[in-house]
Amino acid sequence: MKPKVFVAQPIPEIALDVLREAAEVDVYPYTDRQISVDELVANAKRCDWLFVLHETNVTAEVIFANPNLRGIGAMTSSNPHIDMEAANVCKIPVILEDPKATFPGVAPTTADLTVAMLLGLAYRLVEADRYTRSGRFRQEQTMALMGVGCPGKTVGLIGMGKLGENVAVRIRAFGMHTVYTKRTRLPPKREQELGIEWTPDLDDLIKRSDFLCLACDYNPSTHKLIGKRELELMKPEAYLINTARGRIVDEPELIRALQEKRIAGAALDVYWNEPPVSRDPAVPEELCKLDNVILAPHNGGATWDVRGRMAVSVAQGMVAMMRGERPAALLNPEIYARP
Numbered sequence: 081m082k083p084k085v086f087v088a089q090p091i092p093e094i095a096l097d098v099l100r101e102a103a104e105v106d107v108y109p110y111t112d113r114q115i116s117v118d119e120l121v122a123n124a125k126r127c128d129w130l131f132v133l134h135e136t137n138v139t140a141e142v143i144f145a146n147p148n149l150r151g152i153g154a155m156t157s158s159n160p161h162i163d164m165e166a167a168n169v170c171k172i173p174v175i176l177e178d179p180k181a182t183f184p185g186v187a188p189t190t191a192d193l194t195v196a197m198l199l200g201l202a203y204r205l206v207e208a209d210r211y212t213r214s215g216r217f218r219q220e221q222t223m224a225l226m227g228v229g230c231p232g233k234t235v236g237l238i239g240m241g242k243l244g245e246n247v248a249v250r251i252r253a254f255g256m257h258t259v260y261t262k263r264t265r266l267p268p269k270r271e272q273e274l275g276i277e278w279t280p281d282l283d284d285l286i287k288r289s290d291f292l293c294l295a296c297d298y299n300p301s302t303h304k305l306i307g308k309r310e311l312e313l314m315k316p317e318a319y320l321i322n323t324a325r326g327r328i329v330d331e332p333e334l335i336r337a338l339q340e341k342r343i344a345g346a347a348l349d350v351y352w353n354e355p356p357v358s359r360d361p362a363v364p365e366e367l368c369k370l371d372n373v374i375l376a377p378h379n380g381g382a383t384w385d386v387r388g389r390m391a392v393s394v395a396q397g398m399v400a401m402m403r404g405e406r407p408a409a410l411l412n413p414e415i416y417a418r419p
Contacts, residue, residue: 082102082103082104083102083103083104083128083129083150083402084103084104084105084106084126084127084128084129085099085103085104085105085106085127085128085129085130085131085398086106086107086108086123086124086126086127086129086130086131087099087105087106087107087108087131088108088115088120088123088130088131088132088133088136089107089108089111089114089115089132089133089136090107090108090109090111091107091131091133091155091387091391092384092387092388092391092392094388094391094392095388095391095392095394095395096395098392098395098396098399099131099395099398099399101399102399102402102403103128103129103399103402106123106127108123113360114135114136114355114359114360114361115136116359117137117139117141117142120136120138120142121141121142121145124142124143124145124146124149125145125146126146127146127149128148128149128150128151129149129150129151129152129153129398129402130142130149130151130152130153131152131153131155131394131395131398132152132153132154132155132160132162133154133155133156134154134155134156134160134161135161135354135355135356136154136160136161136355137161137355137356137359138152138154138160138161138162138163139163139166140163140165140166142163143162143163143166143167143170143172144166144170147170149170149172150172150173150401150402151172151173151174151175151398151401152167152172152173152174152175153174153175153176153394153395153397153398154174154175154176154394154411155177155390155391155394156176156177157176157177157179157182157185157409158176160174160176160411161355161356162174164411164412167412167415168412168414168415171415171416172415173401173410173411173412173415174410174411174412175394175397175398175401175407175409175410175411176394176397176409176410176411177390177393177394177409178393178396178397178407178408178409179409180408181389181392181393181396182386182389182390182393184242185242185381185386186380186381186386187242187243187245187246188246189380189381189382189383189386190243190246190323190349190380190381191243191246191247191249191250192250193323193349193376193379193380193382194243194247194293194295194321194323194380195247195250195251195254197321197323197347197349197374197376198230198235198251198291198293198319198321198347199230199254200347200374201227201291201319201321201344201345201346201347201374202227202228202229202230202233202291202319203227203229204225204226204227206374207225207371207372208225210371211224211225228290228317228344230254230255230256231254231255231256232255232256232257233256233257233290233291234256234257234258234259234288234289234290234291235247235251235256235257235258235259235289235290235291235293236258236259236260236261236285236286236288236289236291236292236293237258237259237260237261237276237293237295238260238261238262238282238285238292238293238294238295238296238305239260239262239294239295239296239297239324240260240262240266240276240295241262241295241296241297243295243323243324244260244262244295244296245274247293247295248260248274248275248276249274252274252275256291257277258274258275258276258277259276259277259278259279259285259288259289260276260277260278260279260285261278261279261280261281261282261285262296265278265280266278282305282310283310283313286310286313286314287313287314287315289314289315289318290315290317290318290319291318291319291321292306292314292318292319292320292321293321293322293323294306294320294321294322294323294324294325294328294329295323295324296324296328297324297325298324298325298327298328302325302328303327303328304327304328304329304330305328305329306320306328306329306330306334307329307330307333308330308333308336308337311333311334311337311342311343312337312342314337314342314343315343316341316342316343316344317344318343318344319343319344319345319346319347320334320343320345320346320347321346321347321348322346322347322348322349322350323349323350323380324350325350326348326350326351326352326353326354327352327357329352331351331352331364334346335364335366335367335370338367338370338372338373339366339370341372344372345372345373345374346372346373346374347373347374347375347376348367348373348374348375348376349376349377349378349379349380350378351363351364351378352364354378361377361378363375393409394409397409397410
């Protein structure tokens, strides 16, 4: 009899096909909400394997629900929201994405999304779409939706890791200047290759930016990095773009700055209330009512190719383990070394 796999969220069919070669597969069908702990517990009790997403919260209650649970596959390259102490106690292997199979990961596609948002703001594309659909277009070359454009404008990048470098490469093609800041400056040769300028002063970067893009990690030092004070340093005609993490920005202060037209607008792919802090992602109603904001559902990396490779990598690791092999991306190999 084939083992049973429960997939906690819809994933690309290409990965399900891999799992179906070795197991019976059941998929949680809903896309309009996260799976609850109770639902995850109930399904863990009747399956042999769990396939979860990066932000699926796999608590000890879920792990202890089934003493015969054989393993968990998590669609992430690091830090899954899984109670690893409970997993290790139960000797449950946790399989992640194989970095060799998923390289270069989500950085390039998240950079694409960042630049798409920048272009959308620069040319007021979403507003123009709504304007045209509502029948308000009555004359060509209308001045009703003039944008700031891109050539000659300055992009301020907070952070210059994988995401930042990918954004910088793309920005250069639009005739824009990039200023960046990070704790450790890049070598001069790399700055020259990317065509970027470093500043050690965050305030200087904010004041100079026509588009302020967040590309840094979220950690205690970046919590509410952009608050009321920083927003007041922005040019009134400047835009904020966040495709990093929601809690880097003080969301209520951003909403007030947008409502009061103290900045020109924003584009957001991430929000304050998202897992693991909150079980269900929530976008404030105030943001949804604003015309000068582009909103996306944490969609960085959301291409068939990228998500497909990530899901397939985990599925292949799970199938390998079902067949008695040792997958490359096993998070807790130490469980096999214990007496």
